Amino acid sequence: MASPKKKLQGLVAATITPMTENGEINFSVIGQYVDYLVKEQGVKNIFVNGTTGEGLSLSVSERRQVAEEWVTKGKDKLDQVVIHVGALSLKESQELAQHAAEIGADGIAVIAPFFLKPWSKDVLINFLKEVAAAAPALPFYYYHIPALTGVKIRAEELLDGIQDKIPTFQGLKFSDTDLLDFGQCVDQNRQQQFAFLFGVDEQLLSALVMGATGAVGSTYNYLGRKTSQMLEAFERKDFSLALNYQSCFLVYFSHLGFGVSQTKAIMTLVSGIPMGPPRLPLQKASREFTDSVEAKLKSLDFLSFSDLKDGNLEAGS
């Protein structure tokens, strides 16, 4: 059974999958990436092969290799490595779940299948249950991201009685702006020790108020330290400082766009580690975008990107 000993909490970085200019995975920078997250951002939990990691754009074989590389390079450095194993094919999802268990990952997460879709809660639960059963010793997280999957079954409804069906169920990654649904998930499961991980980074402060126990997101790759300061301010009940942090993220980042392509460009700029372009059907962020991000970052005393690396955007081949 899943061990409840270490609950997944705090910040979890949704990892980018670094690629070369010709679209192959650039495994060679993953070790450096782990060190950057731990030392520069103070983030020790990661979520691999999710939205940000272009997990659904990778082949099954690539997903296995990426998962393995993160687990290997993160050994004795990271606290938890959760692998997203969702796929359209139940068989592929089960294969990836079993593989995650074999390589010693700390948990698995699954999105709803999004081409032929489950139309009811019970059908979705049955799918998730079959995947979870392929890794019966690993904590299982449901990844709710209705805007991308098109599966709009409310998380609150899904969670009702879920542990009877999926004994390894440990929590929810909630990537939606419906705070009423999120709040009800938290409220109706108070007796369980579930992790309630919020996934809309721009809105994290409001989710903390509703009871989030942690967050999974793309921006924690490069805003881990700053977001930790927001979490600390919240803990201390210094809400106006916490709001200042959240507002800065909103003002300076939201309107620039937060797609995976943009995240790859920003992370390259901030960390100096070449993330390369995304894979089709995504397109590399434009030069105009990266120039404007660079200017914004430099103008942001608040964020103090003193180590902002110039000229790294074309790297990665």
Ligand SMILES: CC(=O)N[C@H](C=O)[C@@H](O)[C@H](O)[C@H](O)CO
């Ligand atoms: C759609 C998407 O990728 N959502 C991510 C996590 O679920 C978030 O971390 C966003 O990247 C982030 O909130 C920035 O918009």
Ligand SMILES: CC(=O)C(=O)O
């Ligand atoms: C952001 C996130 O959680 C993901 O990339 O899947």
